[in-house]
Amino acid sequence: MRIIGFVCEHGGASAFRLAGERKLELPTEVALISLPCLGRLDVMHILRAFREGADAVFVAGCLEGNCHHLYGNIEAAKRVEQAKRILEQVGLGKERLEMFHLSSDQSWKAKEVAELMLERAKEIGESPLGVRG
Amino acid sequence: MSDECVYVMVCSWAGGERPPFQVQELVEYAAGLKGVAAAFLIPRLCKSEGREQARALLKNSKANRVVLVGCHDSGFRAEFAKLMEGSGLSPYGLEIANVRELAAYIHPPEAALRKAKAMMAAAVEKMRAWNPPPTFLEGRTLRRVAVIGSGLTATLASRELVAQGLEVEVIVPKNQISTPPSYIFADEKEMKRGHSTLKELEAKVKVLWGKRVIRCEGVPGDFELEMESAEGISRARYGAIILAPEPCLELRDLEGRPVQESRMANSNHISIVVLPGGRSSGTDCSCISPRATLFALKAKANASNLSISLLGRELRAMGKMEALQRQAQCLGVTFYRLQGEVHWQGSGPYEISFQDSLLGPIRLKADLVLRDSITNAEAEELARIFKLPLDDKGDILRMDSRLRPGETVRAGILACRYRLGNMLFEDLEREAAAAAARAAELLKGNARREGALAQVDKEKCSACLSCVRICPYSAPRIGEGGKAEVIPELCQGCGACAPLCPSRAIAMHMDTEEQIYAQTRALLRCLG
Numbered sequence: 001m002r003i004i005g006f007v008c009e010h011g012g013a014s015a016f017r018l019a020g021e022r023k024l025e026l027p028t029e030v031a032l033i034s035l036p037c038l039g040r041l042d043v044m045h046i047l048r049a050f051r052e053g054a055d056a057v058f059v060a061g062c063l064e065g066n067c068h069h070l071y072g073n074i075e076a077a078k079r080v081e082q083a084k085r086i087l088e089q090v091g092l093g094k095e096r097l098e099m100f101h102l103s104s105d106q107s108w109k110a111k112e113v114a115e116l117m118l119e120r121a122k123e124i125g126e127s128p129l130g131v132r133g
Numbered sequence: 134m135s136d137e138c139v140y141v142m143v144c145s146w147a148g149g150e151r152p153p154f155q156v157q158e159l160v161e162y163a164a165g166l167k168g169v170a171a172a173f174l175i176p177r178l179c180k181s182e183g184r185e186q187a188r189a190l191l192k193n194s195k196a197n198r199v200v201l202v203g204c205h206d207s208g209f210r211a212e213f214a215k216l217m218e219g220s221g222l223s224p225y226g227l228e229i230a231n232v233r234e235l236a237a238y239i240h241p242p243e244a245a246l247r248k249a250k251a252m253m254a255a256a257v258e259k260m261r262a263w264n265p266p267p268t269f270l271e272g273r274t275l276r277r278v279a280v281i282g283s284g285l286t287a288t289l290a291s292r293e294l295v296a297q298g299l300e301v302e303v304i305v306p307k308n309q310i311s312t313p314p315s316y317i318f319a320d321e322k323e324m325k326r327g328h329s330t331l332k333e334l335e336a337k338v339k340v341l342w343g344k345r346v347i348r349c350e351g352v353p354g355d356f357e358l359e360m361e362s363a364e365g366i367s368r369a370r371y372g373a374i375i376l377a378p379e380p381c382l383e384l385r386d387l388e389g390r391p392v393q394e395s396r397m398a399n400s401n402h403i404s405i406v407v408l409p410g411g412r413s414s415g416t417d418c419s420c421i422s423p424r425a426t427l428f429a430l431k432a433k434a435n436a437s438n439l440s441i442s443l444l445g446r447e448l449r450a451m452g453k454m455e456a457l458q459r460q461a462q463c464l465g466v467t468f469y470r471l472q473g474e475v476h477w478q479g480s481g482p483y484e485i486s487f488q489d490s491l492l493g494p495i496r497l498k499a500d501l502v503l504r505d506s507i508t509n510a511e512a513e514e515l516a517r518i519f520k521l522p523l524d525d526k527g528d529i530l531r532m533d534s535r536l537r538p539g540e541t542v543r544a545g546i547l548a549c550r551y552r553l554g555n556m557l558f559e560d561l562e563r564e565a566a567a568a569a570a571r572a573a574e575l576l577k578g579n580a581r582r583e584g585a586l587a588q589v590d591k592e593k594c595s596a597c598l599s600c601v602r603i604c605p606y607s608a609p610r611i612g613e614g615g616k617a618e619v620i621p622e623l624c625q626g627c628g629a630c631a632p633l634c635p636s637r638a639i640a641m642h643m644d645t646e647e648q649i650y651a652q653t654r655a656l657l658r659c660l661g
Contacts, residue, residue: 002660004653017205020234028244031251031656032235035644036585039603040628045649053657069627070542070605079632131657 001029001121003056004049005114008038008072011062014104016114022107029121030114038062039072046083050092053131056121060100060113073101092127095120137261140196141172141253142187144179144203147232153242154249159202159232162250168261170196178203184216191220198226198260202253204233223265225585225643230256251659258651266585266642274354275372276300278572280338281346281515283307284379286549286565288330291338293569294375299576301338302369304360306345306511310334313558314383314391316428319453323558349374349519352622353545353575373572375539376519376529376548378511380561384428384503392428392503403500404440405432406485408475421445421468422555423454425505430461442467442497444475444487449555469495477502512551519546520607528552539568542605544623547572585643586624587631591616593638600630600639 038061163172214224236248383391409419539547608623
C-alpha cells in the first residue's frame with residue numbers, strides 16, 4: 001500500500017513530527033508532502049498523487065478557525081471535496097481521499113489519521129490504476 | 134535545471150541517539166542520487182562544530198542548493214539559511230528532511246531506513262526542481278513610527294517607542310489627550326507613572342493635534358498616511374503604525390456620560406449601582422472588574438456617605454486587587470453575585486431589580502447607575518480606515534498576544550487593546566509597550582523585498598481578482614497596466630492564491646508545481 005499525506009507546516013507536519021518525537025509507531029505505508037499552508041493545495045496535486053500510484057491520499061491541516069494563514073485549511077477542504085467528486089466519477093472511489101483537521105500538538109491524532117487511511121486503503125484495495133514503482 | 138549542484142549533508146544524529154540504521158548508509162545513498170554533486174556526514178549540525186564544517190564545505194564549492202538530513206528544530210532553519218547566505222548561496226535553496234522524527238523514531242529498523250531513503254530522494258528532487266527567487270531592490274525602512282489615538286494608550290506606546298530609540302509622531306484626532314480618572318490606578322506608583330507619561334510626551338515626541346487619518350498606503354518600513362484637519366489635507370511617511378484607540382477608562386452612566394468624581398465627593402447620601410460590562414443591559418460574560426472595585430474603594434474613601442453596590446457574575450480580584458477588594462468590603466461597598474439579567478425602572482432615581490445567586494431576588498434604589506464598559510467608536514473607525522478586521526469583542530483583531538504582541542493582519546500596523554475590561558492600568562501599559570517593542574523589532578535592520586513569495590505572470594493574468602480577494606495579507610493588487618501584481622513586502626508565501634488563479638498565472642518561488650510533483654513521484658517510487 002502507498003499513501004500520500006499532504007500536510008501544512010504549522011498544523012499537520014508539526015503534529016506528525018511530534019508523533020515522531022513521542023516515538024509513536026506509525027504505518028510505514030504513509031509518506032508526507034509538506035506545504036507552507038494547505039491553501040497551496042490544488043486539486044491537481046491530489047489527482048497526480050493517484051496517477052503516480054498512490055492507493056490513498058489524505059490532507060491534514062490546522063483546526064478550522066486556527067489556520068496560521070487564516071483560512072487556507074478551509075480552502076483545502078473545498079479542493080478535497082472537488083477531488084472526491086472527480087475520484088468518484090472516474091471510478092477510483094471517494095473513500096481513497098479524506099480531509100482531516102488537527103492542531104500541532106495532537107500527535108495521537110496524526111497516528112490515528114495515518115492508521116485510518118491505511119485501513120481504508122486495505123478495505124478498498126490497491127488503486128485500480130496499477131501503477132507500480 | 135542544468136546548473137543544479139545539490140550538496141547533501143547528513144547529520145550524524147539523523148537516526149537519533151540509538152539509530153535504527155547506519156547513518157553512513159544514508160550518505161552513500163544520497164551520493165548515488167541523480168543531481169547530487171556530493172554527500173557528507175556532518176557531526177551534530179546543531180552544534181558549532183557541525184556548522185563550521187558545513188560552512189567550510191559550502192564556501193569553496195560549486196554547491197548552489199542544500200539538502201539537510203536530520204532532525205526537526207524550528208529555529209534551526211533560519212540559522213542555517215543565514216549560514217548559506219554567508220557562504221554565497223541563496224538562503225532559500227534549502228530543504229530539510231526530518232528523517233529522525235518521520236522515519237527513525239516511528240518505524241521498525243528496515244522500514245525506517247527505506248522511509249529515510251524515500252524522504253531523501255524526495256528532498257533532492259524538490260531541490261533539483263528549485264529555481265533561485267529573484268532578488269528585489271532593498272526597500273526603505275523609516276525609523277519613524279506614527280501612533281494614532283487620543284488617550285492614555287497612545288502616550289504609553291509613545292513612551293516605549295522613545296525608549297527604543299525611534300522617532301515618534303502622535304496623531305491625535307482630538308485637541309487634547311484625555312486625562313485618565315484616578316480609579317484606574319491600583320496604587321500611588323501606578324498613578325505617578327500614568328500622569329508622568331502625559332507630561333513627558335509633549336517634550337519628547339511630535340504631536341499632530343486635531344488630525345484624522347483618512348488613508349493608509351504603503352508597505353512595512355514605508356507607509357504613507359493621508360490626514361485631514363481644519364487646515365486641510367497633509368501627508369507623512371512612517372516605518373510602522375501603532376493604532377492606540379482611546380481606551381474607555383471612565384465608568385459611564387446610562388446616558389453614556391462619564392461619572393464626575395468631584396460631583397460625588399460633594400454629594401449628600403447618594404447610592405450608586407455599578408452594572409457589569411457588555412453592550413446591552415446585564416448580559417452574560419460580565420464580571421465585577423478591578424476598575425469597578427477601585428472606583429468604589431476611592432469613592433467610598435473620599436465620601437463615606439455614599440452607598441455603593443457592585444453587580445457582576447464573578448469578582449475579578451487578582452493579586453493586589455484581592456487586598457483592595459477586601460478594603461472596599463470593609464468600607465461598606467456591597468458586592469452582589471448576579472444571576473441572569475438586571476432590570477431597572479425610572480430615570481434617576483432608579484429602581485433596580487435582579488437575582489443574587491445566594492440571596493435570591495434583590496431590589497435596590499439608586500440615584501446613579503453606572504455601566505462598566507462602553508464600546509468606543511474610535512477603534513471601529515480606525516479598523517475601517519486601515520482595512521482591518523475586528524475580533525468578536527469589537528476590538529481590532531490582533532494575531533497572537535503572546536507570540537506576536539500588537540500585530541494585526543497587516544504587517545507593520547500594530548494595535549493596542551482599548552477595552553479595559555478586566556485589565557488594570559499595568560496591563561494597558563504592558564500591552565502598549567509590547568506593541569511598541571514589536572514595532573521597534575520590525576524596524577530593526579533594513580527592509581528587503583525578497584523571499585519565497587508568489588509572483589504573477591502578467592502575460593497570463595486575466596485580472597479576475599481571485600488572488601486579490603483570497604489573500605489574507607492583501608498582497609496582490611491590480612497594478613498599472615490592469616494586471617495583478619504581488620507586493621513582495623506583504624506576501625507571506627502561503628500559496629493560497631496559486632491554485633485559485635484560473636489562468637494559472639501565479640507561480641510560487643518555493644513549493645512550485647514542479648517541486649510538489651517531483652516529491653510526489655519520488656516518494657511513490659521509493660515507497661515501493
